[in-house]
Amino acid sequence: MSALRAVLVGAGPMGRAWAETIRGHPDVRLVCWVDLVVDRVVQGVQELRLGDVAADDDLLAALDRHAPDFVVDVSVPGAHHEVTAACLDRRVAVLGEKPMAATLEEARDLVERSERSVTLFVVSQNRRYNQGLVAFRGLLAEELGELGQLNVEFYRAPHFGGFRDEMDSPLLVDMAIHAFDAARYLSGSDPLSVSCSELNPPWSWYRGAASAVADFELDNGAHFSYQGSWCAAGHETSWDGSWRAVAARGSALWDGTTDPVAELLPGDDGSTRTVRAGPASIPGPGIAGSLADFVDALRKDRTPMGECHDNIKSLAMVSAALESSRTGRRVRLDSGR
Ligand SMILES: NC(=O)c1ccc[n+]([C@@H]2O[C@H](COP(=O)([O-])OP(=O)(O)OC[C@H]3O[C@@H](n4cnc5c(N)ncnc54)[C@H](O)[C@@H]3O)[C@@H](O)[C@H]2O)c1
Incomplete structure (x- = not known):
């Protein structure tokens, strides 16, 4: 061949x-x-x-x-x-x-x-091919039970120069899609509505809004909240953000760098069980994983992650968050299509 x-x-x-x-x-x-x-x-x-x-x-x-x-x-x-x-x-x-x-x-x-x-048309969401994110998803699915809240904090202070410095909504348009897509991946749910506010702090070196907070209602009844800034110096999070999932049987954390860890409800002996998830199996790291998944899908005529019918739902989250931020109203999503 x-x-x-x-x-x-x-x-x-x-x-x-x-x-x-x-x-x-x-x-x-x-x-x-x-x-x-x-x-x-x-x-x-x-x-x-x-x-x-x-x-x-x-x-x-x-x-x-x-x-x-x-x-x-x-x-x-x-x-x-x-x-x-x-x-x-x-x-x-x-x-x-x-x-x-x-x-x-x-x-x-x-x-x-x-x-x-x-x-076949696929969008590469390379963060989905991160062993830590995949392991965090496994922890949620296997240990935590029904999800109530999924939160991510993303705080960094990069000086890019170029187009991002001039955009109206650099954080939401250029960065937040990674976290929004990861939230869909982690929860296995799609968003129903969003309320979002953007701001540009007085010390920001960006022309447009470098910070945002958003609350998404998911179709499994849980909420996903995003808090981020691109002009937040000090105590920076990883590029994948810092996550917390709150669920029926306990809570799990992933800081984007170390192994995800869950604390589960006390067992019969009254002690809290701690479960640390090791690195998960992936077809390759980052864009190598996207490419490997795509090529395998082409060869086997199957649907890979990021196929356009699914990926448009992540873009719809960005679009709805922008609309909410500009109108000051909660915005319903129409399943992306
Ligand atoms: N997944 C990630 O982590 C990640 C990171 C960085 C960039 N990106 C994405 O990758 C893409 C490229 O980013 P970049 O930083 O390399 O951008 P860039 O602006 O530095 O480079 C883009 C190149 O595309 C060329 N180009 C523009 N229109 C074209 C056309 N119609 N036909 C052929 N060439 C054309 C330009 O001449 C330029 O050389 C963007 O969509 C960006 O969002 C993703």
């Missing part, structure tokens, strides 16, 4: 990470790398020593010339719709970076194109 042929779109820092990840997959061959600024591709091919990978600045020409089995879209969010639509309309499967598209309307259109063309 010959390796699957991939075309990569986007040669920014994340595109480079994907180029190296694709090279590391034994069943995939990167045949072409496309960027509007082709010099970035040429430089990337040289510096990463990718050998005979073709460089192009025209996606449609590259699709015709190289007939790939799939495209990995790591372009800017504003180009995700254009790139993915072009591929799906030619029945070329797509593994795209988050967010699925710049708006929910564009994302809905891509889901329809995936259906119409009967072509």
